Each structure stands twice: as structure tokens, then as C-alpha cells.
Amino acid sequence: MKRIIATLLTSLCLGAGLTSTALASEGGIEWDRFPTHKMNDLAALQNGAKIFVNYCLNCHSANFMRYNRLKDIGLTEEQIKGNLLFASEKVGETMKVSLDPKQAKDWFGATPPDLTVIARSRADGAKGTGADYLYTYLRKYYRDETKATGWNNLAFPSVAMPHVLWELQGVRTAKFEEQKDPHDPSKVTHVFKDFVQVTPGTMTPQQYDESVADLVAYLQWMGEPAQGQRFRLGIIVVLFLLGFTVFAWRLNASYWKDIK
Amino acid sequence: MAEFKEISPNASAGAKLENWLHNRFPTAFDAYKVHMSEYYAPKNFNFWYFFGSLALLVLVIQIVTGIFLVMHYKPDAANAFASVEYIMRDVPWGWLIRYMHSTGASAFFIVVYLHMFKAMIYGSYRKPRELVWIFGCLIFLMLMAEAFFGYLLPWGQMSYWGAQVIVNLFSAVPFVGPDLALLIRGDYVVSDATLNRFFSFHVIAIPLVLIGLVVAHLFALHDVGSNNPDGIDIKAKDQPKDEHGHPVDGIPFHPYYTVHDMVGVSVFLMVFSAIIFFAPELGGYFLEFNNFIPADPLKTPPHIAPVWYFTPFYSMLRATTDVMVQVLCGVIAISAIITLLRGGLSTLGKGIVVVGAVVGIALLLTFDAKFWGVVVMGGAVIILFFLPWLDHSPVKSIRYRPDWHKYLYGIFVALFLVLGYLGVKPPSDAGTIVSQIGTLYYFGFFLLMPWWSKAGQFKPVPDRVTFHPH
Numbered sequence: 001m002k003r004i005i006a007t008l009l010t011s012l013c014l015g016a017g018l019t020s021t022a023l024a025s026e027g028g029i030e031w032d033r034f035p036t037h038k039m040n041d042l043a044a045l046q047n048g049a050k051i052f053v054n055y056c057l058n059c060h061s062a063n064f065m066r067y068n069r070l071k072d073i074g075l076t077e078e079q080i081k082g083n084l085l086f087a088s089e090k091v092g093e094t095m096k097v098s099l100d101p102k103q104a105k106d107w108f109g110a111t112p113p114d115l116t117v118i119a120r121s122r123a124d125g126a127k128g129t130g131a132d133y134l135y136t137y138l139r140k141y142y143r144d145e146t147k148a149t150g151w152n153n154l155a156f157p158s159v160a161m162p163h164v165l166w167e168l169q170g171v172r173t174a175k176f177e178e179q180k181d182p183h184d185p186s187k188v189t190h191v192f193k194d195f196v197q198v199t200p201g202t203m204t205p206q207q208y209d210e211s212v213a214d215l216v217a218y219l220q221w222m223g224e225p226a227q228g229q230r231f232r233l234g235i236i237v238v239l240f241l242l243g244f245t246v247f248a249w250r251l252n253a254s255y256w257k258d259i260k
Numbered sequence: 261m262a263e264f265k266e267i268s269p270n271a272s273a274g275a276k277l278e279n280w281l282h283n284r285f286p287t288a289f290d291a292y293k294v295h296m297s298e299y300y301a302p303k304n305f306n307f308w309y310f311f312g313s314l315a316l317l318v319l320v321i322q323i324v325t326g327i328f329l330v331m332h333y334k335p336d337a338a339n340a341f342a343s344v345e346y347i348m349r350d351v352p353w354g355w356l357i358r359y360m361h362s363t364g365a366s367a368f369f370i371v372v373y374l375h376m377f378k379a380m381i382y383g384s385y386r387k388p389r390e391l392v393w394i395f396g397c398l399i400f401l402m403l404m405a406e407a408f409f410g411y412l413l414p415w416g417q418m419s420y421w422g423a424q425v426i427v428n429l430f431s432a433v434p435f436v437g438p439d440l441a442l443l444i445r446g447d448y449v450v451s452d453a454t455l456n457r458f459f460s461f462h463v464i465a466i467p468l469v470l471i472g473l474v475v476a477h478l479f480a481l482h483d484v485g486s487n488n489p490d491g492i493d494i495k496a497k498d499q500p501k502d503e504h505g506h507p508v509d510g511i512p513f514h515p516y517y518t519v520h521d522m523v524g525v526s527v528f529l530m531v532f533s534a535i536i537f538f539a540p541e542l543g544g545y546f547l548e549f550n551n552f553i554p555a556d557p558l559k560t561p562p563h564i565a566p567v568w569y570f571t572p573f574y575s576m577l578r579a580t581t582d583v584m585v586q587v588l589c590g591v592i593a594i595s596a597i598i599t600l601l602r603g604g605l606s607t608l609g610k611g612i613v614v615v616g617a618v619v620g621i622a623l624l625l626t627f628d629a630k631f632w633g634v635v636v637m638g639g640a641v642i643i644l645f646f647l648p649w650l651d652h653s654p655v656k657s658i659r660y661r662p663d664w665h666k667y668l669y670g671i672f673v674a675l676f677l678v679l680g681y682l683g684v685k686p687p688s689d690a691g692t693i694v695s696q697i698g699t700l701y702y703f704g705f706f707l708l709m710p711w712w713s714k715a716g717q718f719k720p721v722p723d724r725v726t727f728h729p730h
Binding site for chain 1: 303342345346348349350355356359511515516519520522523525526527529530533534536537538540541543544549550551552553554727729730
């Protein structure tokens with residue numbers, strides 16, 4: 001992400017101050033690497049879609065994503081209708097949510113953002129892709145009773161969203177170590193040390209990481225369902241142009257051999 | 261009226277059709293000759309001469325993809341973002357059309373910057389091609405407007421806040437500024453009204469002007485003939501001609517340069533396609549990540565960045581701080597003193613220099629640095645128009661200039677790139693100083709050109725263009 005604040009323009013445009021999203025991407029922790037091989041794994045994408053519909057789609061919409069597009073990751077229309085749709089919904093509809101945005105804001109303090117292109121919007125040129133961020137974020141929740149939701153997140157401090165996947169991961173707390181601020185010895189900073197598992201989840205940590213990777217793969221795919229086709233077509237186009245360049249080069253040479 | 265030609269009834273169908281057309285529309289045949297088959301271009305064009313035809317190609321790509329985008333795009337604050345995603349998902353091949361258009365915008369600037377650089381190093385703006393250059397500068401200006409208006413349309417966060425920042429620049433104009441900004445926005449903040457008028461400018465007003473200017477640019481070029489890397493006018497009286505009066509060192513544009521440009525087009529399309537298919541966001545430079553968040557007037561992003569092609573000029577805007585304004589006052593005072601000390605001026609002339617300097621300094625100190633930042637940014641583009649009259653070098657091409665001229669051009673390019681780089685970074689103390697140096701060099705390069713461009717030991721210009729057969 002390009003970081004620009006115009007000193008000259010500060011007064012014009014930066015009245016509102018930093019948002020919590022900004023704080024999360026600013027400084028903060030290093031992002032883990034999303035296992036990109038999941039993008040070529042239809043089973044992982046389908047599992048991700050299932051987790052998405054069951055856990056995320058209750059509060060978050062995906063307003064630009066049609067259910068029947070899931071056929072692109074190998075699901076049949078019957079599977080989509082049978083497993084992922086409520087009876088009232090049609091397979092050609094987009095992934096809407098019935099949650100009222102005003103109520104959501106009252107409950108959580110923030111409106112849950114639409115997730116259709118979330119993976120594209122969260123990239124940061126210096127830190128990693130949007131998928132890297134989401135993969136990190138969904139694995140960095142811990143119990144924090146000082147927060148209204150009872151949850152906090154290392155990748156997104158004071159996040160409004162509670163840990164929706166907590167049953168899968170179990171309850172963890174975070175251990176912080178007090179350290180003297182190197183710039184100001186009178187201050188003490190809290191440096192993250194480790195997570196402590198309080199109660200086990202229904203999944204082992206490895207299974208949980210796999211499931212989150214599947215979910216993130218799905219989010220990444222949903223951000224641009226044509227991306228696989230784009231890549232495959234690109235290889236053909238570039239190969240064709242390579243051949244055409246050779247042809248154009250030789251054609252040019254045969255015309256220009258007369259020019260002395 | 262041209263003579264009506266009869267053709268033998270035994271002629272081929274093709275010849276009959278051609279004769280039929282020729283009798284009814286001779287202008288088209290004349291235009292083909294003037295601009296293609298009998299347009300004699302110098303035979304020694306090099307790599308730099310690909311970018312003119314590539315700019316035309318990108319213009320066509322932008323217009324054609326734009327036509328298809330407008331079929332599905334909704335210029336409405338409530339629907340704009342969704343309609344772009346609709347194009348990306350539900351419109352058959354919509355993603356390809358959209359990526360071609362978004363990549364085309366950046367490609368346009370890359371190609372045009374390289375095309376302008378070619379004109380600068382080979383003196384293609386010198387007499388008699390001043391108008392070709394001026395039309396080109398107008399095209400560049402319109403291109404910036406076109407890109408700016410177009411960038412609002414996806415209605416993402418960066419679209420919205422970028423437009424907010426740039427429109428607010430106009431409010432720095434003394435006296436009429438706030439009203440001017442209001443007039444551009446059509447509202448007190450960027451809103452649906454702004455989106456609608458920007459859409460209108462982007463799809464109708466500016467493209468019409470742009471196409472007109474491109475036609476003028478090409479007609480003016482074909483009237484005076486192309487320059488070349490040697491800066492030798494192949495159509496001049498003392499240049500050798502063949503029995504038809506065509507310059508010996510010129511070759512018909514078609515077929516020689518059409519097949520030649522085909523190679524350039526093919527290589528260009530290879531790079532262009534690689535970006536479209538493998539990295540359409542190009543690391544956040546061609547499509548900014550923040551622009552995948554719908555515009556939210558209540559949430560200011562922490563970093564508002566113009567797209568990369570504006571950043572050299574944006575850096576100059578940011579470089580114009582209060583300190584910079586004081587430096588500019590010093591520069592004016594010193595140049596006035598030097599002018600007076602050099603002598604040769606009448607009393608009236610001296611008076612004009614003194615009054616001019618005093619008024620200039622007074623104005624600089626009266627208005628806000630923010631306003632002067634806008635003036636510097638605008639001036640950086642406007643100054644290009646005067647290049648034909650700033651360059652007093654006895655030769656056109658850099659090939660026959662003193663070596664140290666090449667270093668001046670090299671530093672100019674390097675600092676322009678540095679300014680562009682600093683423009684995408686958050687401001688820092690060191691960055692501000694570097695961008696101030698860059699800004700001073702940029703303006704010094706042009707404003708001092710009447711003196712430095714004629715200084716030094718020039719090399720002899722050969723009688724004919726240098727050409728090595730393929």
C-alpha cells in the first residue's frame with residue numbers, strides 16, 4: 001500500500017484520523033504466508049465455501065457473489081441448493097445477509113464489511129497479499145476480558161468481530177512480557193510472547209490452520225472468480241504473441257532488406 | 261471537382277469498385293497517400309520511435325474497451341462500485357475488458373512519457389515542429405484530465421478521497437478558489453453529482469478533445485515531416501532527392517514503418533498482456549488495494565495517494581513548503597541582481613527587472629505556500645509548452661551536443677523518477693529536501709535552457725542521416 005500523507009493537504013483531508021483498520025496494517029505484527037497451493041485444490045475451496053456460508057455469512061454479506069458461481073469450484077447446482085442455500089433463496093441470487101446494518105453497528109460497534117472482495121482490499125505492498133493478512137488475522141484471536149466481545153486479535157487489535165471460529169480453535173489467552181520502551185525508559189511496553197490454550201477446540205491446531213487456509217482460499221477465489229481462467233488464458237496469449245513477434249520481426253526484415 | 265474517370269467494362273470487379281469509390285470519394289484516396297503510402301519518413305528511426313504509434317494503439321484500446329464498459333457501468337454513487345464488480349463477475353469477458361482499460365490507463369502514461377522523452381533528446385520540438393509539440397503537450401494535459409476523471413468512476417475509497425484531495429487543490433486559488441472547487445464538485449463534498457459530471461467528462465468531453473488533438477498532432481506532423489535521431493531535415497533543399505522529388509533518406513510510411521511498428525506493437529502487447537493476465541493490480545500501482553473498499557465519505561483512509569503517473573508532479577506540490585517559497589524568493593532576487601550586473605539594459609529595462617522581482621517576491625510572500633504548490637505543479641506541465649523557444653542549441657539532436665548536455669538530461673530523468681518515487685511514499689524530512697532539489701532542478705533545467713543549451717563544444721552534424729542497413 002502506498003503511504004501518502006500530504007503535509008500540505010493534511011488540513012483538507014485528514015480530519016477523521018486513523019481508523020482501526022489502519023492501525024492494524026500500520027506497524028503491527030508480521031503476516032504469515034498463506035499456503036497458495038490451496039488455490040488449486042478444489043476440495044479445499046469447497047470446504048472453504050462451506051465454512052464461509054456456515055460461519056461468516058450470518059453477519060457478513062458477499063453482495064456481488066452469486067451462489068451459482070460456486071459451480072466454478074466444482075459444486076453442482078443440487079449441492080449448492082441442498083447444502084448452502086436457505087429454502088427461500090434462489091441459486092442465481094447473490095450472497096445477501098438479513099442482518100440490519102444499523103443494528104449490527106449498535107451490537108458490534110462497526111458494520112460488518114461486505115466480504116466479496118475483502119481479500120483484494122487487504123493487501124499491502126510491503127507486508128503481503130490480502131490472503132496472507134486474512135490467514136494471519138483469523139489465527140491470531142485470543143481471550144481478552146477487557147474487551148466488550150471478550151476477544152482480541154494480535155493482527156487487528158481491538159477488533160469489533162468476536163472469535164466466530166472459537167469452537168473449532170478452542171479458547172486461548174495471550175501471554176505478554178513487559179519490556180522497557182527502548183525510546184522512553186519510563187514507559188513499559190507489552191510484547192507478545194505466546195498463546196496459552198485454555199480449553200481445547202474441536203480441532204487440533206493443525207486442523208484449524210488447514211481449515212482457515214481453506215476459508216481464506218475461498219475468500220481469495222471469491223474476490224476474483226475469473227482468476228484461474230485469467231491465468232490459463234494469459235499463458236496462451238503470451239505464447240501466441242511470442243510467435244507473432246518472431247513473425248513480425250522476420251516480415252519487417254524482409255521488407256527492410258531493400259533499404260540501403 | 262476531380263475528373264470523373266470511366267473504366268473499361270472488361271476491368272476486374274476490384275478495379276471497378278475502386279474506380280467507383282475514387283470518383284465519389286477522392287479525399288480518402290488522397291488521405292491514404294498523404295499519411296501512409298507517400299508519407300516519406302526518415303529511414304533512421306530507432307527504438308524511441310515506436311512510442312508514437314503505440315500511444316495511438318493504446319488510445320484505440322481505451323476507446324473500444326471504454327465503449328463496452330459504459331454498456332454495463334452505472335454512474336450512480338449507490339450502484340457504481342457494484343456495477344464494476346458486476347462487470348468483473350457477471351458480464352461475459354467483463355474482467356478482461358476492465359483489466360485492459362485499467363492497465364491501458366497506466367500504459368498510456370508510460371508510452372506517452374517515453375514519446376515525450378524522445379522528442380526532448382532529438383529536438384523534435386524545434387522549428388518547424390513547434391505546433392506538433394504544442395499539440396502533444398495539450399494531449400498530455402487532456403490525458404491527465406481524462407485519467408483523473410476516470411479514476412473516480414470505480415467509486416472505491418481511493419477514487420473518492422483522491423478526487424476530494426485534487427478538487428480541494430482548486431480551492432487554493434486566491435479569491436475564487438472555494439467557488440471553483442464547488443463548481444467542479446457540483447456539491448460541497450464529492451458526491452453523486454460529482455460522479456455524474458466526472459462520468460460525462462470522462463466518456464464524452466475529454467475523449468472528443470483528445471481525438472481532435474491527436475488528429476491535429478498527426479496532420480501538423482505530416483505537414484512538416486518527421487524529425488529523426490540525427491535531427492537532420494531530410495526534406496530540406498540541400499538534401500538529395502530521387503527523380504520524383506522524394507527525399508532519398510525517406511521511405512514510404514506504408515509499408516516500411518507499418519511492418520516496423522508491427523514488431524513494436526507485438527512486443528508491447530506481450531508486456532501489456534503479461535500484466536493484464538498475471539498481475540492486473542501490478543502490486544497496487546495499477547489498481548490500488550484500497551480501491552476495493554467502496555467509497556465511504558465518513559472514513560478517511562490513512563494514506564491518500566495519487567496513481568503513480570501523477571506522483572512526480574504531486575511531489576513538486578508537496579515540495580512547495582514555506583521554506584521552499586523563501587528559497588524561491590531568494591532565487592528571484594539573485595537572478596534579478598545577476599541580470600542587473602550583466603549590464604546591457606536600458607534604464608527602463610533595469611526598472612522593469614527591479615519592479616518585476618519586487619512584485620514576484622511580494623506575491624510569493626502574500627499568498628499561502630499551498631497555493632504556490634498548486635502553481636508549481638501546474639507550472640511543471642505548462643512550462644513544457646515553451647520548450648521550442650527555450651532551447652537555443654545550434655543542433656537539434658543530443659547526438660551532436662556536448663557530452664555534459666547528456667548528463668544534464670540524465671540527471672533530469674533520474675530526478676523525475678526520484679520525484680515519482682517520493683510521491684508514492686509518505687512525506688519525510690529527507691524526502692522533502694530531495695523533492696525540493698528535484699523541483700528546483702526541473703524548473704532550472706527549463707528556465708536556464710536558453711543559456712546552457714548553446715554553451716559547450718558541439719560536434720559536427722553529418723550531411724546525411726546515419727543509417728545501417730538491416
